[in-house]
Amino acid sequence: MKTPLIPWLSVSLPFLLSCCATSHDNYADRNQLVTDFYAHVEAINDVEFESQVGESMAVWGLWGALENAHGNSADMLVGATVSAFFGGLITALSEGPRYGYEYHLLAVDGDSVIVVLDYFPAEEGQCVRVRMANSVSVKATDAGFCYSDDEY
Structure with missing residues (x-):
């Protein structure tokens, strides 16, 4: 007997997708203080x-010139130019954004914390949740979390 594909998928797909929707801690956060x-x-x-694009272009340009040293000077120049361009491009893409934000935070317990991020999670005066583990994440949250028990 041949089982139709649509009913089988409609029954099994929710179970298969539910394993992807679970929220676990990040794998890199294990054995660390969170x-x-x-x-x-x-x-x-x-x-x-800081950017490393200039250094990368110089190194890749030198490599391109040396790789084409067996040819004439035009081959060396083209090799250096093309290698420098693509080396700088790959470095710029891997570095990501060059500009970020330095957040001065006042924790609920009175501690002052400075966090440097490459994204903009909140405006001045907002309440944020900070999670420090393998990396730092900052997310805007409800202002009620930023009141200590003494303020009530």
Whole structure:
């Protein structure tokens, strides 16, 4: 007897997709101290990250020139130019954005924390949840979490 595909998929697909929808901790967070706290955003400053594109272009350009050293000077020049371009392009793509944000946070317990991020999760004065483990994540949250028990 041949089983139709549509009924079989309609029954099994929810079970197969439910394993993808579970929320577990990040695999990189194992065997580490994970800290969660809530804080007010006091100030936000723009920062510029260092870039390695120039150095990468120089190294790849030298490699391209040496790789084409057996030809004439035009081969060396073209090899250096093409290698420098693609080396710089790959480095720029792998580095990601060059600009970020420095968040000055005031935690609920009174601690002052500075976090540098490459994304913009919240505005000044908002309440955020900070999770520090393998990396730092900051997410805007309800303002009720930023009031300590003493303020009620």
